[in-house]
Amino acid sequence: MRTFVSAVAVILGVLLAAVAVPAIWLDRNIVQEDGFVSLASPLGKDEAFQQRLAGAAVGTIDTGAIPEALAGLVQPVLDAAAGSMTRLPGYPAAWEETLRKSHRLSFADPRNLPPEVVSTTSLTLDVAPLVALGTEEISKATGLPLDPPGQTLINIGQSNQRQLIERVSAYAPLGYLLAVGVVIALLLALVVARRRWAVIFNLGVAALLLAGLWTAGSQLAADAVLGAASGNEVADMFKNEFVAAASNSFQEWTLASAIAGGALLVVGLVIRIASPGRRPVTR
Structure with a gap:
């Protein structure tokens, strides 16, 4: 027995x-924010990923407030900002904040999420901190005030993955x-x-x-x-x-x-x- x-x-x-x-x-x-950030932080050190992410972030910057007379000067500044963003002192902090904001969007109570996030069933990456970093550099280069967006969302994965999370x-x-x-x-x-x-x-x-x-x-x-x-x-x-x-x-x-x-x-x-x-x- x-x-x-x-x-x-x-x-x-x-x-x-x-x-x-x-x-x-x-x-x-995955579920705990600090663990997710610790796991994903090294991704920001990958050179190819850095450059593509910086380019995508800078590409979402709203330049509508810039006068048409200066519009021709903006694109070179945007390109330079995308190429140099990962070398800025504020990039590591902006990347970490991107991960934290993205984790909160993915794991937060749906009742506390913005409508544009609730309406999608895929996971969401919020690169707003990187956009803000690029916007600041462009403002310094042009001398024009640009307001960074509160959110810049990139959907990741397929539908119904949010339910899995x-x-x-x-x-x-x-x-x-x-x-x-x-x-x-x-x-x-x-x-x-x-x-x-x-x-x-x-x-x-x-x-x-x-x-x-x-x-x-x-x-x-x-x-x-x-x-x-x-x-x-x-x-x-x-x-x-x-x-x-x-x-x-x-x-x-x-x-x-x-x-x-x-x-x-x-x-x-x-x-x-x-x-x-x-x-x-x-x-």
Whole structure:
């Protein structure tokens, strides 16, 4: 009976862990704003992505307030601003604020979103901080006052992805409760087990299998996201770079699981060798 209970507890713990670990990763790196910014910040250091994003941001600047007599002088200034924006001292802060504003648009309560965001079902990137940075440089170069917009939105991905994000933000935090269940189940398995080395060994095998399962699952998810083109070159570049960063981040978790699994295998074998079993009592 003890062996049966231990086996059921191990199976339950492994099943809960299979869901808990990806859920916790999603909550820490996607749902939580600081985690999202930390994950996506290095994208702003990619030179090709920087230049395209800066060009797209500058291209949205409203130059209607500039007199027609000066209109011919504006385009060279716009081109220069797009080329130099990423070298401006304020660019890192503007890029971080872009990520924070975009995250809030994607994960905020729909009731608190502007109508133009609620009306779309795809994810939204708000590059207004970058536009404001470019507008400031153009104003300095031309001596003309230009008002930056409060929002400059770029849709990312396909329709209905916002609904997916809403589900992720609702269910990802449950991963912590599942993790508590994992700990309880595995402790129960160890307490009631007749052969604790076998429990530890089997947990090592399970950890290795889960690492492989998570790796395959993350690859399938990445391929699905990358296969859905948005039709916007800047949006697709952001998506491609972000998916690569997310895959590398989750890969660190799967690698940690594989290392832990290998360690548990060794520990289980060592315990088995050190305690080969009870010897019969001789009289």
